[in-house]
Amino acid sequence: MGISEMWSTITPKTRGASGGSSGDKRERDELDDGNYKVQVVLFKYWMYDDGKPNPERYKWGLEVVDGLSKGKYVEKYQRCSSIGMQILADDMMLLLGRMPTGEEVYNRQANEAGAVVSAVNGITLMMRQQTSAAGYPNFYFNQVIEDEFAASPDTGSDADDDDDDDDIPF
Numbered sequence: 001m002g003i004s005e006m007w008s009t010i011t012p013k014t015r016g017a018s019g020g021s022s023g024d025k026r027e028r029d030e031l032d033d034g035n036y037k038v039q040v041v042l043f044k045y046w047m048y049d050d051g052k053p054n055p056e057r058y059k060w061g062l063e064v065v066d067g068l069s070k071g072k073y074v075e076k077y078q079r080c081s082s083i084g085m086q087i088l089a090d091d092m093m094l095l096l097g098r099m100p101t102g103e104e105v106y107n108r109q110a111n112e113a114g115a116v117v118s119a120v121n122g123i124t125l126m127m128r129q130q131t132s133a134a135g136y137p138n139f140y141f142n143q144v145i146e147d148e149f150a151a152s153p154d155t156g157s158d159a160d161d162d163d164d165d166d167d168i169p170f
Contacts, residue, residue, distance in 0.1 A: 026061065029072035031129050031137070037066040037145060039124045040095070041073070045106045045113040056080035056106070058088060058113070062139070065124060074129070076139040091141050092116070095123050 026042075042061025049055040060076040078084040092100055100116045107114040124145040129137050 026073050028075055029069075031064070031069055031072060031074060033130050033137075035126060035128050035142070036064050036069065037124065038062040038074075038127045039065045039122065040120050041122075042075075043113055043117050043120050046111050047108075054079040054081045054084070058084075060091075060139075062127060074137070074139065092120075094141055095120050095125065095144060 039062070040060060041063045043058070044061075045056070045058040047056045057077070057079050059078070062074050062076065064070055064072045064074075078087060080088070088105070089099060092105070096116070096119055100119075104114045104116045106112075125141055126143045126145060128140045128142055130140070131137050
């Protein structure tokens, strides 16, 4: 029996208290100012018209993956003002190495983040937290951390590799 036969017979379990988008709600932790190695665990982009300027917003969910604060979770939240959009563009360029299209970032019809979610989730980076004069934390993405166990892109065969085999005595 495949998905086409079974799917309509399944009743999913409801998660979260309100049944809204809070099913993925995670309590935020506090960090001291400093540098942290974090992993992107969430990227959301949505519109919420509350009558204030810039109804589009986005947030990054970031989990510390190293050091004494390992496991702590913080969110980088921004309204989509001209400054907020510049920050998002800079962050996307850093994480992806390219500027994604607006449709990749925001699926307007679904009012959620677009295809870029799958590209940014799981990326590990160095982030700096600095508390503002008003007392709220600002987060700055500094550098993507490459996976040291990932295959190197130039693991192909070279002519030099063949020369090494000639020196083997057996």
